[in-house]
Amino acid sequence: MKVAVLGAGAIGAYVGAALHRGGAEVHLIARGEHLRAIREAGVRVLSPRGDFTAHPHATDDPREVGTVDHVFLGLKANSYAAAGALVRPLLHESTTLIAAQNGIPWWYFHGLKGPYQGYRIESVDPGGSVTAALPLERAVGCVVYAATEIEEPGLVRHLEGTRFSIGEPSGELTARCVDFSEAMTRGGLKCPVEQDLRKDVWIKLMGNIAFNPISALARATMAGICRHDGARELVVAMMRETVEVARRVGCDPGVSIERRLRGAEKAGEHKTSTLQDLEKGKPLELDVLLAAVVELADLTGAEVPTLRAIHAVSDLLNESLAS
Numbered sequence: 001m002k003v004a005v006l007g008a009g010a011i012g013a014y015v016g017a018a019l020h021r022g023g024a025e026v027h028l029i030a031r032g033e034h035l036r037a038i039r040e041a042g043v044r045v046l047s048p049r050g051d052f053t054a055h056p057h058a059t060d061d062p063r064e065v066g067t068v069d070h071v072f073l074g075l076k077a078n079s080y081a082a083a084g085a086l087v088r089p090l091l092h093e094s095t096t097l098i099a100a101q102n103g104i105p106w107w108y109f110h111g112l113k114g115p116y117q118g119y120r121i122e123s124v125d126p127g128g129s130v131t132a133a134l135p136l137e138r139a140v141g142c143v144v145y146a147a148t149e150i151e152e153p154g155l156v157r158h159l160e161g162t163r164f165s166i167g168e169p170s171g172e173l174t175a176r177c178v179d180f181s182e183a184m185t186r187g188g189l190k191c192p193v194e195q196d197l198r199k200d201v202w203i204k205l206m207g208n209i210a211f212n213p214i215s216a217l218a219r220a221t222m223a224g225i226c227r228h229d230g231a232r233e234l235v236v237a238m239m240r241e242t243v244e245v246a247r248r249v250g251c252d253p254g255v256s257i258e259r260r261l262r263g264a265e266k267a268g269e270h271k272t273s274t275l276q277d278l279e280k281g282k283p284l285e286l287d288v289l290l291a292a293v294v295e296l297a298d299l300t301g302a303e304v305p306t307l308r309a310i311h312a313v314s315d316l317l318n319e320s321l322a323s
């Protein structure tokens, strides 16, 4: 099985290293100092499950790779619209695009029966630009229950979690999902193929929609947010509103807010990927989290005053980074 990891950052390099260790042919597409370090010394992974180093091929030019069976997208979602030129050389007739993103994916309403079938979420897929770069029929969803960071170029710190749940937008159990799942398992990761991945999308999002922007606004870790009574109340309010929006688009996450909070607390003194981006001066990946859910609230008539307020201030923060 031949895989290209496009955007071999914290998650992408970790997955690429694991797949390579499991015997897959892996090509990492990276750039800058990080690419130079990987070429020199491989991807070094520090993990509570055991440290290891993998030496997959790494490049900044996908044309060097040729076509692959699966493209694992480790880019931030706000880079998807511009990824078309990087993706195209990797595609043969049946190449899948497996996107490890937080938040609402661009394929969310693709193949979903009901009143919103085929609806394009503008804040996720502005003007159809993401769908143009990442064709819907190739999309396989992925919800990441792992926490990783790039500690220095070429060095990934894996903090916790090895589950990467995947699934077809249609819910079918397809050979392409099974193929990828088996390769991930051989690499030591958990990769269940879910029939209703949208449920995982919302369960994961209940945490990210609250912790990621609050962590950036307050420069706080996950555990730090949970320890602060007022911040914890804010998290609960944001989760409650998010569950209401999920239900209105036809999905009940089916997890209590207390249970979701306990899950997030387990991440400990982890800086969310949004706080990591803030500290590096990178754009914040908030459109697929907050803007998307506020847009869906407007679509379905749900009241989301807390999400709206946090969206406004975190958007302002994001704008200040761009200027």
Ligand SMILES: NC(=O)C1=CN([C@@H]2O[C@H](COP(=O)(O)OP(=O)(O)OC[C@H]3O[C@@H](n4cnc5c(N)ncnc54)[C@H](OP(=O)(O)O)[C@@H]3O)[C@@H](O)[C@H]2O)C=CC1
Binding pocket: 006, 007, 008, 009, 010, 011, 012, 029, 030, 031, 032, 034, 060, 074, 075, 076, 077, 079, 086, 100, 101, 102, 144, 145, 146, 147, 148, 149, 150, 273, 285
């Ligand atoms: N980190 C985590 O623990 C988790 C992350 N996720 C999700 O996973 C996805 C990836 O996040 P994460 O791994 O943290 O992000 P990173 O920023 O660590 O990784 C993205 C990588 O893509 C690279 N990249 C961007 N554009 C290009 C390009 N044109 N060519 C080559 N490389 C490029 C970036 O390089 P550069 O640094 O130079 O910009 C970076 O190395 C996100 O959607 C996030 O929400 C989900 C759960 C947990």
Ligand SMILES: CC(C)(CO)C(=O)C(=O)O
Binding pocket: 102, 146, 147, 148, 207, 208, 211, 212, 222, 267, 270, 271, 272, 273, 274
């Ligand atoms: C915090 C974590 C690891 C899990 O909720 C995450 O998804 C992120 O950092 O964006």
